[in-house]
Amino acid sequence: MTGKFEIHEWAVRGNELLERSKEILSSAPSEKVKSISSRIPECVLDSENSINLVFAGQYSAGKSSILKVLTGREDIAVGGGITTEETHSYDWNGIKVIDTPGVHTELRPDHDEITYRAIADADLLVFVTTNELFDSHLAKHFRNLAIERDKAHEMMLVINKMRRCAKGNSPEAQNVIREDIRKVLNPFSPEDLRTSFIDAEAALESKSEDDADISRILWKKGGVDSFTENLNDFVREKGLTGRYSTTLYTLEQLLQEALASESTGDKDVDALEELLLQRRRALVETQDRIPRAVEGEIQQSCSAIRHEGRKISDMINGSADQKAVDQELQKSQDRVQSITEQLGQTVQVVIGKHMDDLEKRIDGIANSELAKELLPRLEHRIEEASISPDTMSNLRKASDVSSKLGEFLVRNSFKPNSGSIGELFKLNQYSGTATHNAVKAIGKFFGKKFKPWEAVKWTRNVANVGRVFAVAGTVLTFVLQIKEDADAAQLESDLRESRAAIRAGFNDAAHVIEMHYDQATQTYVSSALSSEIEDVDRQLSELRNMQEVRSNLFENILALLEETRSLIQYLHSVDSQWG
Structure with a gap:
């Protein structure tokens, strides 16, 4: 049996890594290292940043049973009737799993408000x-949830109790249900909502079945593997892994500082390591701040776009004027395009400000007393070690820290074009050039003429409501011609479908814009900062390799650092699959 929810696995692994790191650093003889241990986060996701996974829907549909299968928790009550009287929240390694009462229970209408x-x-x-x-x-x-409240892009649909079907939880039965629910889901489709077919009771029975063959059959009938696969795909698509990497970046920086505290016995090496760590900290903190600063701007713009959709949908009624609706829709689309372009400019300004702050911070490091005192000493170390750019290729393997440091300094600061030692380590530069040059390149990551409508599926299976509206290019033209003998109920149904389609179209546009700018921001941050951080890490690693004798503590911290980086890289690889 598999059926593992990946974000839970990542949380378990991350929390265990945090716990081990705190334990190792807190037991160190050095007070400095002990103080670093107190800054290690308690968990990969705190209560303010936890991922909220909410189960809602029909009462007695088996929500609690599905949740019990997913989490493996034995304290979740299951059974017939209304077993959930109020919301129940379960902390599950950084994931807040919330079980809600069923909506529209005639026995308990107050459950609707609790659930919403x-x-x-x-x-x-x-x-x-x-x-x-x-x-x-x-x-x-x-x-109401999918369209009016714009939750379709955050929603999965699960059909439970599939053993009740004549053909059980089979592909044939699933196909029949898919076709049956298309009209209800319109303007979305079963595929849009990652519809999963399961039987939670069968899955639960499989866990208590002693016969291995019967257990496997029950688990397969349960369909939990397919359900969790859809959940995992959803998590990747939504980019929720970023919440985990934030804490891991913090841990990585703290482990770097702990390594630096294990002195080499050479004050110049230690001072250089400290300057590189300061530079690294500035880069990592900027890498974290930019997406969070941009997110607020994106959400504000997307909210305005959804409001445009609601305004247009409110115009669609039995007495609507086709020309007026058509004109207002075109104006609204133009406003959305304007909002999108303004957002692009705002995002670039926000990023530019953070990059300017980074430049000032790096310049401050380069002009600090520590740097001013160290750089002349490093130049003297090169001369003392009798190492020049010309002799680098013939240099024998250095055997002492002084010679190793001289070799390191030449390799990292020699400018081939000038034939001389340049500014060591580019401490007051960014990517070898002034930061403002990098800022000028922000625009190419966002696209000045990004058109959200090109990616929006306006027709989303609602063409059958053609009596109410027709699609022509990117502009909807409404044909609200009502015959005298038109059935009022059918007309109202068609009008409702049209209003839903309009809201869905604008909601889709908002979602496309959100994804576009989120991805563009991540791409920029990765392009502008990741290589810089990797370069600093390479230099730090070289400096540490100069130590012939390392303490057990040093080796343990180094192993923790490599494990942390490995988990960060894995999370990034997961995100890149959906980038």
């Missing part, structure tokens, strides 16, 4: 129904 409050802050929403599918009331709640 929990849904408001969901990162991932799992909407659960059974093989009996939607009645009119449940369909209304689903559409």
Whole structure:
């Protein structure tokens, strides 16, 4: 059996790494190292930054059973009737799993309000129904969540209790249900919502079954592997791994500082290492601050875009004027394009400010008393070691720290074009040039003419509502011609579908814009800062390799550092699959 939820696995691994790091550093003889241990975060995700996974949907659909299968927790109550009277939150290694009462229980109408409050802050929403599918009331709640509240891009649909189907949880039964629910999901599709078909009770039974063959059959009927695979894909697509890497970057920096505290016995090497660590800290903190600063601007713009969609949808009623709606829609699209372009400019200004701050900070490091005192001594060390750029290629392997340091200094600061030693380590430069040159290149990561409408699926299977509107290029033209004998109920249904399609279109545009600028920001940060951090790490590693004799503590911290980097790289590789 597999069915493992990756973000839980990452949290377990990250928290264990934090705990070991704190234990090793707190037991060090050095007071400086002990003080560093107190700055290690307690967990990879704190309560303010935890990932919220909310289960909602039909009452008695088996939400609690699915949650119990996913988490393996035995304290989750399951059974017939309404087992969840209020929301229950379970902390699961940095993930807040929230079980909610069913929506529209005629026995308990107050459950709806309880559930909607929990849904408001969901990162991932799992909407659960059974093989009996939607009645009119449940369909209304689903559409309210997916479209009116713009949760479709954060929602998965799960069909539970599939053993009740005549053909069980088989591909044939799943295909029949997919086709049955398309109209309810419109303007979205089962594929958009990563629809999963499971039987949580079968999965739970498999865990208590003694016969291994029967257990495997029950687990397969449960369909949990497919469900968790969809959940994992969803997490990758949403880029939620970034929340884990933030804490790991903090741990990486602290381990670097702990390594530096294990003195080489050479004050110049120690001072140089300290300057490089200061530079590294400035780069890493800028790398963390830029996406968080940009996120607020993106959310504000996307909220304005969704508001445009609501305004247009409110115009669509039985007495709507086709020309007026059409004109206002075009104006609204133009406003969205303007909002998008303004967002691009704002994002670049925000990033530029942070990069200017970085330049000032790096310049401050280069002009610090430590740097001013150290650089002349390093130049003297090169002369003392009788190492010049011309003799580098013939240099024998150095056997003492002084010669190794001289070799290191020449290799990292020699300018071939001038044939001389340049400014050591580019301490007051960024990527070898002034930072403002890097700032000028921000624009290419965002695209000045990004058009959100080109990526929006306006038609999303709603062409069958053609009696109410038709799609023509990127502009919707409304045909609200009502025959005298038109059925009022059908008309209202068609108008409702049209309003939903408009809101969905603008919500899609907001989602596309959010993804575009999030990805562009991450691409810029990676391009502008990652190589710099890697260069500093390379130099720090070289300096540390000069030590012939290392303490056990040094070796343990070094192993923790490599493990931390390995986990960060893995999380980045997961994100890049969806970049």
